[in-house]
Amino acid sequence: MPYNDYSTDDFLADESFQSFVIGHDPAAGQFWRAWVAEHPAKQTEFDEAAALLQLLATGQSPRLPHSLKQTEAAKLWQAMHAAPAPQPQPMLRVGQRARRWAGAALGALALGFAGLGLWQRAAVAPTPAWTSYATKAGERRELTLPDGSRVMLNANSVLKLATTWQPGHAREVWLAGEAFFRVRHTAPAQLMAVAAAPANVKFTVHAGPLDVAVLGTQFDVLNRPGRAKVVLQTGQVQLRHVRPGGTETLLLKPGELAELRPAAAAAPLAKRPVDAALYAGWTSGHLDFADTPASEVIALLEDTYGLHITLGNPALRQQKLSGSVPSQDLDVLLATLAKSLDTSVHRTGTHVRFD
Amino acid sequence: MQPITDEHSAQLWEAFRGGEARALATLFDGYYEALYHYGLKLTGDEELVKDCIQNLFQKLWRRREGLRAVQVVKAYLFKALRRHLGDETKLLRQHRYLLPAYSDSFEVTYSHEEFLIAQQGDAEQQARLLAALNRLSKRQREALYLKFFDGFAYERIAEVMGLNTQSVRNLVFNTLQVLRKVLAMVVLLLSGLAA
Structure with a gap:
C-alpha cells in the first residue's frame, strides 16, 4: 500500500482521505478508520492532516427559510406547466413613418397568455351534473355550448357549466382563466337592453369577483389571480361586482374595457375605450401590430405578465412596429421585440431590460 | 431530507429530459439550498441568486429537448448557475458602475460561523x-x-x-x-x- 509512505501533505491531498474527514463518504470513513488502526506508526501524520481538514469541514451553514424554497418551487412548477414548446422566431417590421397610432391607450391588454399564474377556481359551484372544459398550457380550444353559443377557451383555463340547459332558463357558466364568447341572442329581437331583460334570457359568466351578464354579444373575459377584465366587441354587457360595501354595476359599450384589480379593492369598477380587436388577437394565436408604438407593446407586456420593463434608450418607445407574433410564448415575444428594436433583451425574474 | 445520490439524480435528469416535470422539481428540491448558498457566497446578492436559480431551472425546462445526458447533475447545475451569475454581474457592472467586467471575479468570503x-x-x-x-x-x-x-x-x-x-x-x-x-x-x- 502506498499509504505506508504517506506524509501529512499526502494525506491532505488524498481525495478519499478528505471525504472521510469531511464526512461525505461513509465507505471512505470505514476504510480509513480500519487503516489507521492497523498502522499506528502513521497516527501522527494521520491526526495532523485530519485536524486541519476538520477545521475546514462545514460548521453551520445558515438555514434557508423554508418558505423561500417553497415559493420558488411553486413558481417553477407554474412556469413548467405554462411554457409551450419553443417556436421559430418571427420578426416584426419597423415602420419609418411617425404616423400617429389610431388606437387609444392599450393599457392592460388581455392577451391571456399561458403562465400567468394559478387562476382562482370559480366560486362555489352548484350541485347538478356538471361539465368542465379545461385547457393545458399553450392550448386553445373552441367549444359549442348547449344553446349554440361559441366559446374560445385560452390556455390554462377552465370553463364549467351544467351539463344540460333547459330552454327558457338562465344560462350560466363559471370561468377561471380566459375565454372569448360569442353568445346567441335568445330573447325576443326587440329586447336589446340587458339591464332590463329578465334572467331567463340572460347569459352570465361568473368570473371570480365579477358577474358578466349579456343577451347576445361577443366579448372577452379574463379571470386570473389578481385581475379580472372584460372587453366588449359588440352588443352590450352588464357587469356586477359584489364587494363588502355592496354591489356595483357597470354597463359596457362596444370597444370598452373594464378591469378589476382586487389589490386595489377600494377602487370602483372603471372602464376605458380600447382597440377591442387587438384584445381578441389571441383567439387566432397571434398578435397583429400595425404601426403600433413600442411603448404600447411594452405596456401590453407589462400588464399581461406583471413585468417591469426598462429601455436603455427611451427614444425607442416611439418606434413603430408592424407585423404578427405568436401570442403563446413570452420569451419569443421579448426576443422578437428586442430584435425589431435592434437591442439586446435581458430578463431577471420580472425585470426586463432592453439595451 | 436525504441528499440525492449522483445515481439517483442522473436518473431524474433522464426522466426530466424525457418531459417529466416532477423529475426536475425533485432536482430543484434536492439542490436548491446548496445552489443558493454557493450563489450567495459568490455574489452576496440574495435577490440576484434567487432570480438566477429560478431562471436557470425554467430555462432547463424549456430547452430540455436539446440537453444532453450529464454524469453529475449537481456539478452541471453549479456550473450553469455560476455562468448565469457571471453574466448577470457582468451586466450589472457594465450598466451601473461602468467598471470592466470579469465574469470570474467572484469573491468568496468566509465568516467564522461556517467552520x-x-x-x-x-x-x-x-x-x-x-x-x-x-x-x-x-x-x-x-x-x-x-x-x-x-x-x-x-x-x-x-x-x-x-x-x-x-x-x-x-x-x-x-x-x-x-x-x-x-x-x-x-x-x-x-x-x-x-x-
Whole structure:
C-alpha cells in the first residue's frame, strides 16, 4: 500500500482521505478508520492532516427559510406547466413613418397568455351534473355550448357549466382563466337592453369577483389571480361586482374595457375605450401590430405578465412596429421585440431590460 | 431530507429530459439550498441568486429537448448557475458602475460561523483561520468552498470552475499547505480532536 509512505501533505491531498474527514463518504470513513488502526506508526501524520481538514469541514451553514424554497418551487412548477414548446422566431417590421397610432391607450391588454399564474377556481359551484372544459398550457380550444353559443377557451383555463340547459332558463357558466364568447341572442329581437331583460334570457359568466351578464354579444373575459377584465366587441354587457360595501354595476359599450384589480379593492369598477380587436388577437394565436408604438407593446407586456420593463434608450418607445407574433410564448415575444428594436433583451425574474 | 445520490439524480435528469416535470422539481428540491448558498457566497446578492436559480431551472425546462445526458447533475447545475451569475454581474457592472467586467471575479468570503473552529477554538484561533482563508486567492477560496462545503471531487470542481483537473488538484493542495503553515499553532492545539 502506498499509504505506508504517506506524509501529512499526502494525506491532505488524498481525495478519499478528505471525504472521510469531511464526512461525505461513509465507505471512505470505514476504510480509513480500519487503516489507521492497523498502522499506528502513521497516527501522527494521520491526526495532523485530519485536524486541519476538520477545521475546514462545514460548521453551520445558515438555514434557508423554508418558505423561500417553497415559493420558488411553486413558481417553477407554474412556469413548467405554462411554457409551450419553443417556436421559430418571427420578426416584426419597423415602420419609418411617425404616423400617429389610431388606437387609444392599450393599457392592460388581455392577451391571456399561458403562465400567468394559478387562476382562482370559480366560486362555489352548484350541485347538478356538471361539465368542465379545461385547457393545458399553450392550448386553445373552441367549444359549442348547449344553446349554440361559441366559446374560445385560452390556455390554462377552465370553463364549467351544467351539463344540460333547459330552454327558457338562465344560462350560466363559471370561468377561471380566459375565454372569448360569442353568445346567441335568445330573447325576443326587440329586447336589446340587458339591464332590463329578465334572467331567463340572460347569459352570465361568473368570473371570480365579477358577474358578466349579456343577451347576445361577443366579448372577452379574463379571470386570473389578481385581475379580472372584460372587453366588449359588440352588443352590450352588464357587469356586477359584489364587494363588502355592496354591489356595483357597470354597463359596457362596444370597444370598452373594464378591469378589476382586487389589490386595489377600494377602487370602483372603471372602464376605458380600447382597440377591442387587438384584445381578441389571441383567439387566432397571434398578435397583429400595425404601426403600433413600442411603448404600447411594452405596456401590453407589462400588464399581461406583471413585468417591469426598462429601455436603455427611451427614444425607442416611439418606434413603430408592424407585423404578427405568436401570442403563446413570452420569451419569443421579448426576443422578437428586442430584435425589431435592434437591442439586446435581458430578463431577471420580472425585470426586463432592453439595451 | 436525504441528499440525492449522483445515481439517483442522473436518473431524474433522464426522466426530466424525457418531459417529466416532477423529475426536475425533485432536482430543484434536492439542490436548491446548496445552489443558493454557493450563489450567495459568490455574489452576496440574495435577490440576484434567487432570480438566477429560478431562471436557470425554467430555462432547463424549456430547452430540455436539446440537453444532453450529464454524469453529475449537481456539478452541471453549479456550473450553469455560476455562468448565469457571471453574466448577470457582468451586466450589472457594465450598466451601473461602468467598471470592466470579469465574469470570474467572484469573491468568496468566509465568516467564522461556517467552520467548526467556531465551536472549538478560542477567539485567537478563529481569527487566525479566517485571516488565512481570506488571504487566499479568489480561485483558491472558491475551490476550497466547493471541496469542503459541497464535497465535490477535483474533477467536478474543475468542471464547475472551468479549469482542468490537475490545476484544481494543485490549487486545493497548495491551499491546504498554506493553511497548514499558517495554522501550525492551531493544529497543534487542536490535534487531540481528530482522534
